[in-house]
Amino acid sequence: MPEQMTKSALPSVQAEGHEVTPRLEIRNIRRFFEGRAVVDDVSLTVLPGQVTCLLGPSGCGKSTTLRMIAGVEMQDEGEIYVDGKLICDTLFRVPPERREIGLMFQDFALFPHLSVGDNVAFGLKGPKDQKRARAHELLDRVSLAQYIDDYPHQLSGGEQQRVALARALAPRPKIMLMDEPFSGLDNRLRDGIRDETLSVLKEEDTAVLLVTHEPEEAMRMADEIALMRDGRIVQQGAPYNVYTRPVDKAAVAFFSDVNTLPAQVNGALAETPFGQFLAPGVPDGTDVEIVFRPQHLRIDFDRNGRGPEATARDGVPARGIVQRARFLGNESLVEFRMDFDGSILKATVPNVFLPAEGRAMWLTVPRDRCFVFPR
Structure with a gap:
């Protein structure tokens, strides 16, 4: 028996009050192309029935990670486990067809x-009638059983x-790897x-990567998101946590447009035209950016040159002039040129809100919707 197969099983993960061995575990995998790390020290786990999303821009290493897990590409460092058993490191390698991993691509x-039925049964072994029965079962689950003999x-x-989904599920894979499988579909169907x-x-209890x-697709489908950038996972967690507790400005900007206010910290406070923002633990003199999303910018009307009263929650109001307003279907986007420095801030408002160009309005920034990052 190869030495690699004797490595200890993976530690179990606590899930819903009991321990569950991860269906898929990758540990510290790296892949180099021409001396450059395209996947750099990536580790993650996926439990049975869990959907984990590798989210990131094109070229960040997502698809390369999938290919290494599938076995069509070898990692230069690191280990891959299925149900606690080693399937691949830099010396030992279970071939792709024995990994019990399904693949779906764009x-x-x-x-x-x-025929449709023969496509679904293509990877199955056994008598023809059994293969057709399995194909019919899966096609029925995706409401296509009536097309089993079509092409x-x-x-x-x-x-x-x-x-394609039915075909990938036919051999009952433990893990399903999906690489942008919906990007070619019409938006109305997607x-x-x-x-x-x-x-x-979920019904098959398949672990999905x-x-x-x-970002919208990741938020809609994933139980956990692993945000990738430049070959590394920079943040990982439940969609709500990744969205509301971003690690840096780029993480905020990946999910939505952002507004940014430059500031400098003095006495754990960052001073801006919108008032002070807390910056605990940041050394005095540090340049920072106050980052917030357009939907969190509050708009108020001008009252003879005055805005709303300052509050602890929303801070000090600052005046801006409407540059452009557009209706986007379920919300309106309004752009303001700020009096204090001529910068542009964007605000989104539910439904129809189209103030006239050149109109003066007052903006405030709720403190609980802001992030402070070093510049």
Whole structure:
């Protein structure tokens, strides 16, 4: 038996009051191309029935990480485990076809010369009638059983995506790796098919690792988000925590537009035209940025050159002049040029709010919606 197979099993993870061995565990994996680390010390775990999303911009190492887990590419450092058993390090390697890992990609890659049923059954072994029964079972779960004898070209893009899902689930994989599988779908179909796909995967108790560059998709599907940048995971946690407790300005900006106020810290306070912001633990003289999202900027009317009263929660109001207002369907975007330095701040407001260009209005920044980061 190879030495690598004798390594101790992974520690269990506490989940809902009992210990669960991670279905997938990757430890400190690295991959170098031409001396550059495209995946740099990445570690994560995925439990049975859990959806974890690798979220980040193109080129950050997401897909390379997936390929190493699938076994189609070898890591230069680190280890990969399934159900506590080593499947790959830099010396020992279980071949891809024995890893019990399913794959779904943007390109569904259905075989055009095979029927829908034969596409789903393609990776199965055993008697033909058993394979057809399994194909029918899965096609029924994705509401396509009536098309079992049709061919891929007779289906819509959304239907082909569901066939690809059924094919990937047919061998009952322990883990499903999904690389931007919905990006080629029409926006009107995408939400429904994502929800349908997630429901089927949860019912199968499959551990899912989903790669996407779309924050909305990650927030909609994931139980946990791993935010990647330049080959590294910079933040990991539940979607709510990643969104509301970002590690830096770039993490805030990846999920939405941001407004930024420059400031300098003195006595744990950052002074701005909107008043003071708390900056505990930041040394005096440190240049910082106050970062907040457009939906958190509060707008008030001008009252003969005066704005609302300052409060501890919202700070000091500052005046801005409307530069542009646009209705975006479910919200309005208003851009203001600020009196204090001529900078542009953006505010979003639910429903229709279209103040005239050149109108003076007063803005405040709620303190509990702001982040202070070193500049």
